[in-house]
Amino acid sequence: MTESPHDEKKLTLLVVEDDFLIGFDLKRTLQEAGHRVIGPARKVSEALEILKTQSPDAAILDVNLYGERVSPVARLLHVMGIPFVLTSADEDFIRGDDALSASENFGKPTDTKRLLASLHALGETGR
Protein backbone atom coordinates (compact mmCIF):
# COMPACT_ATOMS: atom_id res chain seq x y z
CA MET A 1 0.00 0.00 0.00
CA THR A 2 1.43 3.34 -0.98
CA GLU A 3 0.68 6.43 0.97
CA SER A 4 0.91 10.03 -0.05
CA PRO A 5 3.45 12.14 1.85
CA HIS A 6 0.61 13.77 3.77
CA ASP A 7 -0.29 10.50 5.41
CA GLU A 8 3.23 9.99 6.78
CA LYS A 9 3.48 10.31 10.47
CA LYS A 10 5.31 13.49 11.39
CA LEU A 11 7.86 13.01 14.11
CA THR A 12 9.47 15.13 16.75
CA LEU A 13 13.21 14.58 16.34
CA LEU A 14 16.15 15.48 18.52
CA VAL A 15 19.22 16.41 16.46
CA VAL A 16 22.63 16.24 18.13
CA GLU A 17 25.40 17.66 15.94
CA ASP A 18 28.38 19.88 16.76
CA ASP A 19 29.04 21.32 13.31
CA PHE A 20 26.76 24.30 12.79
CA LEU A 21 26.45 23.96 9.01
CA ILE A 22 25.71 20.25 9.06
CA GLY A 23 23.24 20.83 11.90
CA PHE A 24 21.62 23.65 9.94
CA ASP A 25 21.19 21.50 6.85
CA LEU A 26 19.90 18.51 8.80
CA LYS A 27 17.41 20.65 10.69
CA ARG A 28 16.05 22.27 7.53
CA THR A 29 15.95 19.00 5.61
CA LEU A 30 13.98 17.31 8.39
CA GLN A 31 11.67 20.32 8.68
CA GLU A 32 11.07 20.32 4.93
CA ALA A 33 10.04 16.68 5.26
CA GLY A 34 7.48 17.86 7.80
CA HIS A 35 9.14 16.78 11.01
CA ARG A 36 9.54 18.90 14.11
CA VAL A 37 13.16 19.39 15.16
CA ILE A 38 14.56 19.92 18.64
CA GLY A 39 18.12 21.25 18.59
CA PRO A 40 20.63 20.84 17.13
CA ALA A 41 22.22 20.22 20.51
CA ARG A 42 25.96 20.66 20.12
CA LYS A 43 27.20 19.14 23.33
CA VAL A 44 26.42 16.09 25.43
CA SER A 45 25.33 18.31 28.32
CA GLU A 46 22.99 20.26 26.06
CA ALA A 47 21.32 17.09 24.75
CA LEU A 48 20.94 15.64 28.26
CA GLU A 49 19.39 18.93 29.40
CA ILE A 50 16.83 18.80 26.57
CA LEU A 51 15.90 15.20 27.41
CA LYS A 52 15.08 16.25 30.98
CA THR A 53 11.99 18.07 29.75
CA GLN A 54 11.27 16.74 26.26
CA SER A 55 10.64 13.31 24.90
CA PRO A 56 11.18 13.18 21.11
CA ASP A 57 9.94 10.31 18.95
CA ALA A 58 13.48 9.61 17.80
CA ALA A 59 16.97 11.10 17.83
CA ILE A 60 19.71 11.61 15.26
CA LEU A 61 23.13 11.64 16.86
CA ASP A 62 26.54 12.71 15.72
CA VAL A 63 29.04 10.66 17.70
CA ASN A 64 32.03 12.92 18.29
CA LEU A 65 30.95 16.23 19.84
CA TYR A 66 33.92 18.53 20.28
CA GLY A 67 35.98 15.46 21.18
CA GLU A 68 33.35 14.14 23.59
CA ARG A 69 31.45 10.92 22.88
CA VAL A 70 27.68 11.03 22.55
CA SER A 71 27.39 7.74 24.52
CA PRO A 72 25.74 9.21 27.66
CA VAL A 73 22.97 10.58 25.45
CA ALA A 74 22.61 7.19 23.74
CA ARG A 75 22.36 5.43 27.10
CA LEU A 76 19.67 7.84 28.32
CA LEU A 77 17.72 7.37 25.08
CA HIS A 78 17.90 3.59 25.63
CA VAL A 79 16.47 4.00 29.10
CA MET A 80 13.73 6.32 27.81
CA GLY A 81 12.89 3.85 25.04
CA ILE A 82 13.57 6.42 22.32
CA PRO A 83 15.06 5.01 19.11
CA PHE A 84 18.05 6.75 17.57
CA VAL A 85 20.31 6.60 14.55
CA LEU A 86 23.87 7.88 14.07
CA THR A 87 25.52 10.21 11.57
CA SER A 88 29.21 9.71 12.15
CA ALA A 89 32.27 9.71 9.92
CA ASP A 90 34.10 7.44 12.31
CA GLU A 91 33.04 3.78 12.17
CA ASP A 92 35.88 2.68 14.46
CA PHE A 93 34.63 5.01 17.14
CA ILE A 94 31.19 3.36 17.04
CA ARG A 95 32.33 -0.25 16.87
CA GLY A 96 34.17 0.01 20.15
CA ASP A 97 31.22 1.50 22.04
CA ASP A 98 28.48 -0.72 23.51
CA ALA A 99 26.01 2.16 23.72
CA LEU A 100 26.34 2.85 19.99
CA SER A 101 27.43 -0.28 18.15
CA ALA A 102 23.88 -1.68 17.73
CA SER A 103 22.58 1.47 16.05
CA GLU A 104 22.43 2.20 12.36
CA ASN A 105 24.98 4.74 11.13
CA PHE A 106 24.08 6.91 8.15
CA GLY A 107 27.64 8.18 7.90
CA LYS A 108 29.13 11.48 6.91
CA PRO A 109 28.39 12.97 4.46
CA THR A 110 24.98 11.72 5.50
CA ASP A 111 22.74 9.94 3.03
CA THR A 112 19.68 12.05 3.91
CA LYS A 113 17.36 10.18 1.53
CA ARG A 114 18.08 6.93 3.32
CA LEU A 115 17.85 8.68 6.68
CA LEU A 116 14.41 10.12 5.84
CA ALA A 117 13.21 6.72 4.59
CA SER A 118 14.32 5.14 7.82
CA LEU A 119 12.53 7.82 9.85
CA HIS A 120 9.44 7.30 7.72
CA ALA A 121 9.51 3.59 8.57
CA LEU A 122 9.85 4.55 12.21
CA GLY A 123 6.74 6.72 11.94
CA GLU A 124 4.78 3.86 10.37
CA THR A 125 5.58 1.42 13.13
CA GLY A 126 4.69 4.14 15.63
CA ARG A 127 7.89 3.39 17.52
Add this chain to the structure above:
Amino acid sequence: MTLEDLYRLLRSGHVQAQGVLDTLDVPLLVLDQGMCVVTANPAFLRAFKTSRDDTVGHALFELGNGQWDIPDLRQLLSSVIPRAAAIVDYEISHAFPDIGERTFLITARKLAHPDGNSQQILIVFTDITKRRIDSAAKDILLNESRHRMKNLLAVVRALAHQTRTEGETALQYRKSFLERLDCLAVTQELAMAEADGVDFETLVRQTLQSYTDRIALRPGANPPLANSQVQPLGMSLNELATNAVKYGALSVPDGSINLSWEVEHEGERQVLSVVWTEENGPEVDQPDHEGFGTGLINHSVTGALDGEVDIAYDKSGVNVRIRIPLDRNLE
Protein backbone atom coordinates in the same frame (compact mmCIF):
# COMPACT_ATOMS: atom_id res chain seq x y z
CA MET B 1 80.52 -7.55 6.76
CA THR B 2 77.19 -9.20 6.05
CA LEU B 3 75.28 -11.44 8.44
CA GLU B 4 76.11 -14.28 6.05
CA ASP B 5 79.85 -13.68 6.59
CA LEU B 6 79.23 -13.59 10.30
CA TYR B 7 77.45 -16.92 10.23
CA ARG B 8 80.37 -18.39 8.31
CA LEU B 9 82.86 -17.02 10.79
CA LEU B 10 80.85 -18.37 13.69
CA ARG B 11 80.54 -21.72 12.00
CA SER B 12 84.26 -21.91 11.49
CA GLY B 13 84.76 -21.02 15.12
CA HIS B 14 87.15 -18.37 14.03
CA VAL B 15 88.60 -16.27 16.78
CA GLN B 16 87.56 -13.14 14.89
CA ALA B 17 83.93 -14.00 15.43
CA GLN B 18 83.94 -12.84 19.02
CA GLY B 19 85.43 -9.51 18.05
CA VAL B 20 82.84 -9.06 15.35
CA LEU B 21 79.99 -9.83 17.70
CA ASP B 22 81.33 -7.32 20.18
CA THR B 23 81.39 -4.48 17.70
CA LEU B 24 77.91 -5.07 16.33
CA ASP B 25 75.27 -2.61 17.43
CA VAL B 26 72.51 -5.17 17.32
CA PRO B 27 71.86 -7.27 20.43
CA LEU B 28 72.95 -10.85 19.80
CA LEU B 29 73.00 -14.10 21.75
CA VAL B 30 74.51 -17.43 20.94
CA LEU B 31 72.84 -20.35 22.72
CA ASP B 32 73.91 -23.94 23.01
CA GLN B 33 71.58 -26.88 22.50
CA GLY B 34 70.35 -26.66 26.07
CA MET B 35 69.31 -23.01 25.57
CA CYS B 36 72.23 -21.89 27.69
CA VAL B 37 73.89 -18.59 26.74
CA VAL B 38 77.33 -19.14 25.19
CA THR B 39 77.87 -15.59 24.04
CA ALA B 40 76.13 -12.28 24.67
CA ASN B 41 77.49 -9.23 22.88
CA PRO B 42 77.86 -5.83 24.61
CA ALA B 43 74.87 -4.49 22.67
CA PHE B 44 72.72 -7.18 24.26
CA LEU B 45 74.03 -6.42 27.75
CA ARG B 46 73.37 -2.71 27.21
CA ALA B 47 69.92 -3.18 25.74
CA PHE B 48 68.71 -5.40 28.56
CA LYS B 49 70.65 -3.67 31.34
CA THR B 50 72.44 -6.77 32.46
CA SER B 51 76.04 -7.96 32.94
CA ARG B 52 78.09 -10.63 31.23
CA ASP B 53 78.36 -12.61 34.47
CA ASP B 54 74.61 -12.65 34.93
CA THR B 55 74.10 -13.78 31.37
CA VAL B 56 76.82 -16.03 29.94
CA GLY B 57 76.62 -19.59 31.23
CA HIS B 58 72.99 -19.21 32.31
CA ALA B 59 69.94 -20.76 30.75
CA LEU B 60 68.15 -18.22 28.57
CA PHE B 61 64.77 -18.82 30.14
CA GLU B 62 66.18 -18.26 33.65
CA LEU B 63 67.94 -14.98 32.87
CA GLY B 64 66.89 -11.98 34.93
CA ASN B 65 64.48 -13.95 37.13
CA GLY B 66 62.88 -15.65 34.18
CA GLN B 67 62.07 -12.51 32.22
CA TRP B 68 62.94 -14.31 29.00
CA ASP B 69 60.62 -17.18 29.71
CA ILE B 70 58.22 -16.01 27.03
CA PRO B 71 55.95 -18.74 25.61
CA ASP B 72 56.30 -17.38 22.07
CA LEU B 73 60.07 -17.40 22.33
CA ARG B 74 60.17 -20.94 23.73
CA GLN B 75 57.97 -22.10 20.89
CA LEU B 76 60.13 -20.28 18.37
CA LEU B 77 63.42 -21.71 19.60
CA SER B 78 62.15 -25.22 20.05
CA SER B 79 61.06 -25.19 16.44
CA VAL B 80 64.36 -23.84 15.14
CA ILE B 81 66.49 -26.65 16.51
CA PRO B 82 64.70 -29.69 15.13
CA ARG B 83 64.02 -28.24 11.71
CA ALA B 84 67.35 -26.53 11.23
CA ALA B 85 65.39 -23.63 9.85
CA ALA B 86 66.27 -20.01 10.12
CA ILE B 87 63.51 -17.83 11.49
CA VAL B 88 63.50 -14.28 10.28
CA ASP B 89 61.82 -11.26 11.88
CA TYR B 90 59.51 -13.04 14.23
CA GLU B 91 57.73 -10.36 16.27
CA ILE B 92 57.56 -10.69 20.03
CA SER B 93 56.10 -8.14 22.43
CA HIS B 94 56.91 -8.51 26.07
CA ALA B 95 56.97 -6.46 29.26
CA PHE B 96 60.46 -6.65 30.71
CA PRO B 97 60.84 -5.77 34.40
CA ASP B 98 63.82 -3.43 33.84
CA ILE B 99 63.22 -1.91 30.44
CA GLY B 100 59.45 -2.03 30.14
CA GLU B 101 57.16 -3.04 27.30
CA ARG B 102 59.19 -3.81 24.19
CA THR B 103 58.54 -5.20 20.77
CA PHE B 104 61.35 -7.13 19.08
CA LEU B 105 61.86 -8.72 15.76
CA ILE B 106 63.75 -11.92 16.44
CA THR B 107 65.90 -13.63 13.88
CA ALA B 108 67.17 -17.02 14.98
CA ARG B 109 69.41 -19.34 13.11
CA LYS B 110 71.06 -22.66 13.76
CA LEU B 111 74.84 -22.64 13.57
CA ALA B 112 76.60 -25.88 12.68
CA HIS B 113 79.86 -26.21 14.59
CA PRO B 114 82.98 -27.54 12.78
CA ASP B 115 83.18 -30.54 15.09
CA GLY B 116 79.78 -31.51 13.77
CA ASN B 117 78.36 -32.48 17.14
CA SER B 118 77.28 -29.38 18.98
CA GLN B 119 74.67 -27.11 17.55
CA GLN B 120 74.27 -23.55 18.52
CA ILE B 121 71.64 -20.94 17.87
CA LEU B 122 72.36 -17.35 17.01
CA ILE B 123 69.62 -14.94 18.00
CA VAL B 124 69.47 -11.38 16.77
CA PHE B 125 67.12 -8.90 18.45
CA THR B 126 65.86 -5.84 16.61
CA ASP B 127 64.03 -3.42 18.89
CA ILE B 128 61.08 -2.02 16.94
CA THR B 129 59.23 -0.59 19.94
CA LYS B 130 59.68 2.98 18.80
CA ARG B 131 58.83 2.10 15.22
CA ARG B 132 55.61 0.46 16.42
CA ILE B 133 54.68 3.49 18.56
CA ASP B 134 55.42 5.84 15.66
CA SER B 135 53.32 3.80 13.29
CA ALA B 136 50.44 3.65 15.80
CA ALA B 137 50.62 7.43 16.14
CA LYS B 138 50.59 7.72 12.37
CA ASP B 139 47.52 5.46 12.20
CA ILE B 140 45.70 7.69 14.69
CA LEU B 141 46.65 10.77 12.69
CA LEU B 142 45.55 9.16 9.45
CA ASN B 143 42.26 8.13 10.97
CA GLU B 144 41.77 11.62 12.34
CA SER B 145 42.43 13.26 9.00
CA ARG B 146 40.13 10.78 7.25
CA HIS B 147 37.45 11.69 9.76
CA ARG B 148 38.03 15.40 9.19
CA MET B 149 37.90 14.98 5.46
CA LYS B 150 34.54 13.23 5.65
CA ASN B 151 33.28 15.94 7.95
CA LEU B 152 34.41 18.66 5.58
CA LEU B 153 32.68 16.90 2.68
CA ALA B 154 29.54 16.75 4.81
CA VAL B 155 29.80 20.50 5.38
CA VAL B 156 30.24 21.18 1.66
CA ARG B 157 27.27 18.92 0.96
CA ALA B 158 25.21 20.89 3.50
CA LEU B 159 26.11 24.16 1.73
CA ALA B 160 25.27 22.77 -1.71
CA HIS B 161 22.02 21.34 -0.40
CA GLN B 162 20.90 24.52 1.37
CA THR B 163 21.83 27.00 -1.35
CA ARG B 164 18.58 28.17 -2.88
CA THR B 165 17.42 26.71 -6.20
CA GLU B 166 13.85 28.05 -6.49
CA GLY B 167 13.65 30.76 -9.14
CA GLU B 168 17.44 30.77 -9.65
CA THR B 169 19.31 30.01 -12.85
CA ALA B 170 22.10 27.45 -12.72
CA LEU B 171 24.53 30.34 -13.10
CA GLN B 172 23.08 32.15 -10.09
CA TYR B 173 23.09 28.97 -8.08
CA ARG B 174 26.72 28.34 -8.89
CA LYS B 175 27.70 31.90 -7.97
CA SER B 176 25.91 31.72 -4.60
CA PHE B 177 27.29 28.29 -3.82
CA LEU B 178 30.87 29.19 -4.73
CA GLU B 179 30.76 32.39 -2.65
CA ARG B 180 29.75 30.34 0.37
CA LEU B 181 32.36 27.71 -0.38
CA ASP B 182 35.03 30.42 -0.64
CA CYS B 183 33.96 31.88 2.67
CA LEU B 184 34.03 28.40 4.20
CA ALA B 185 37.60 27.96 2.93
CA VAL B 186 38.73 31.36 4.25
CA THR B 187 37.21 30.85 7.69
CA GLN B 188 38.43 27.27 7.91
CA GLU B 189 41.95 28.48 7.16
CA LEU B 190 41.68 31.23 9.78
CA ALA B 191 40.29 28.88 12.41
CA MET B 192 43.11 26.41 11.87
CA ALA B 193 46.02 28.73 11.23
CA GLU B 194 46.31 30.57 14.53
CA ALA B 195 46.90 28.54 17.66
CA ASP B 196 45.64 31.37 19.90
CA GLY B 197 42.68 32.09 17.66
CA VAL B 198 42.10 34.85 15.19
CA ASP B 199 40.96 38.34 16.17
CA PHE B 200 37.61 39.76 15.11
CA GLU B 201 38.95 42.52 12.85
CA THR B 202 41.05 40.06 10.85
CA LEU B 203 37.98 37.87 10.42
CA VAL B 204 35.93 40.86 9.24
CA ARG B 205 38.57 41.96 6.74
CA GLN B 206 39.11 38.46 5.40
CA THR B 207 35.47 37.49 5.00
CA LEU B 208 34.34 40.84 3.57
CA GLN B 209 37.40 41.54 1.41
CA SER B 210 35.44 41.71 -1.86
CA TYR B 211 33.11 44.37 -0.42
CA THR B 212 35.53 46.60 1.50
CA ASP B 213 35.03 49.63 -0.78
CA ARG B 214 31.30 49.61 0.03
CA ILE B 215 31.43 48.74 3.73
CA ALA B 216 32.81 51.32 6.13
CA LEU B 217 34.41 49.66 9.14
CA ARG B 218 34.15 51.40 12.51
CA PRO B 219 36.36 49.20 14.68
CA GLY B 220 36.08 49.09 18.44
CA ALA B 221 38.15 46.89 20.73
CA ASN B 222 39.46 43.93 18.79
CA PRO B 223 38.79 40.73 20.74
CA PRO B 224 40.40 37.34 20.04
CA LEU B 225 37.88 34.69 18.99
CA ALA B 226 37.71 31.07 20.00
CA ASN B 227 38.33 28.74 17.05
CA SER B 228 34.76 27.45 17.30
CA GLN B 229 33.43 30.99 16.82
CA VAL B 230 35.38 31.81 13.66
CA GLN B 231 33.32 29.91 11.10
CA PRO B 232 29.80 30.70 12.32
CA LEU B 233 30.68 34.39 12.70
CA GLY B 234 32.54 34.64 9.38
CA MET B 235 29.80 32.82 7.48
CA SER B 236 27.18 35.09 9.07
CA LEU B 237 29.03 38.24 7.97
CA ASN B 238 29.31 36.80 4.47
CA GLU B 239 25.56 36.12 4.37
CA LEU B 240 24.83 39.70 5.47
CA ALA B 241 26.94 40.99 2.59
CA THR B 242 25.41 38.52 0.12
CA ASN B 243 21.89 39.59 1.07
CA ALA B 244 22.89 43.26 0.81
CA VAL B 245 24.15 42.67 -2.74
CA LYS B 246 20.98 40.83 -3.71
CA TYR B 247 18.28 42.86 -1.99
CA GLY B 248 19.83 45.59 0.13
CA ALA B 249 22.12 48.61 0.07
CA LEU B 250 24.74 47.00 -2.18
CA SER B 251 22.13 46.30 -4.89
CA VAL B 252 22.21 49.97 -5.92
CA PRO B 253 25.22 52.20 -6.78
CA ASP B 254 24.70 54.74 -3.96
CA GLY B 255 24.09 52.30 -1.15
CA SER B 256 26.62 51.76 1.60
CA ILE B 257 27.04 49.88 4.83
CA ASN B 258 28.44 50.79 8.21
CA LEU B 259 29.88 47.97 10.25
CA SER B 260 30.81 48.85 13.82
CA TRP B 261 31.64 46.72 16.80
CA GLU B 262 32.48 47.07 20.46
CA VAL B 263 33.28 44.82 23.39
CA GLU B 264 30.83 45.42 26.21
CA HIS B 265 31.22 44.32 29.79
CA GLU B 266 28.20 42.88 31.53
CA GLY B 267 29.49 42.12 35.00
CA GLU B 268 31.86 39.19 34.55
CA ARG B 269 30.84 38.60 30.97
CA GLN B 270 32.34 40.13 27.86
CA VAL B 271 30.02 40.54 24.93
CA LEU B 272 30.96 41.37 21.37
CA SER B 273 28.35 43.72 20.00
CA VAL B 274 28.25 44.08 16.21
CA VAL B 275 26.04 46.55 14.38
CA TRP B 276 25.46 46.31 10.62
CA THR B 277 23.63 49.31 9.18
CA GLU B 278 22.63 49.61 5.52
CA GLU B 279 22.08 53.10 4.08
CA ASN B 280 20.87 54.68 0.85
CA GLY B 281 19.63 51.39 -0.46
CA PRO B 282 16.21 50.49 -1.79
CA GLU B 283 13.29 50.40 0.58
CA VAL B 284 13.26 46.99 2.19
CA ASP B 285 10.37 44.90 3.46
CA GLN B 286 10.40 41.99 5.82
CA PRO B 287 10.70 38.89 3.57
CA ASP B 288 7.75 36.50 3.78
CA HIS B 289 9.92 33.49 4.48
CA GLU B 290 13.31 32.86 6.00
CA GLY B 291 15.94 32.45 3.25
CA PHE B 292 19.21 30.59 3.55
CA GLY B 293 21.11 33.72 4.58
CA THR B 294 18.92 34.85 7.46
CA GLY B 295 18.33 31.23 8.43
CA LEU B 296 22.06 30.61 8.64
CA ILE B 297 22.65 33.85 10.56
CA ASN B 298 19.93 33.02 13.10
CA HIS B 299 21.14 29.46 13.43
CA SER B 300 24.81 30.49 13.78
CA VAL B 301 24.34 33.30 16.25
CA THR B 302 21.71 31.79 18.55
CA GLY B 303 22.95 28.22 18.17
CA ALA B 304 26.66 27.94 17.58
CA LEU B 305 27.58 31.28 19.18
CA ASP B 306 25.07 31.29 22.08
CA GLY B 307 24.29 34.89 21.18
CA GLU B 308 21.40 37.04 20.09
CA VAL B 309 20.58 38.51 16.73
CA ASP B 310 18.05 41.11 15.71
CA ILE B 311 17.42 41.79 12.03
CA ALA B 312 15.29 44.92 11.51
CA TYR B 313 13.92 45.71 8.07
CA ASP B 314 13.75 49.50 8.47
CA LYS B 315 12.52 51.69 5.61
CA SER B 316 16.01 53.20 5.43
CA GLY B 317 17.67 49.81 5.11
CA VAL B 318 18.44 46.60 6.94
CA ASN B 319 19.78 47.03 10.44
CA VAL B 320 21.35 44.02 12.14
CA ARG B 321 22.49 43.75 15.73
CA ILE B 322 24.49 40.74 16.82
CA ARG B 323 25.63 40.11 20.37
CA ILE B 324 27.80 37.16 21.26
CA PRO B 325 29.46 36.20 24.54
CA LEU B 326 33.26 36.09 24.29
CA ASP B 327 34.15 34.16 27.42
CA ARG B 328 33.19 30.77 26.17
CA ASN B 329 35.25 28.15 24.47
CA LEU B 330 33.90 24.81 23.38
CA GLU B 331 37.22 23.41 22.29
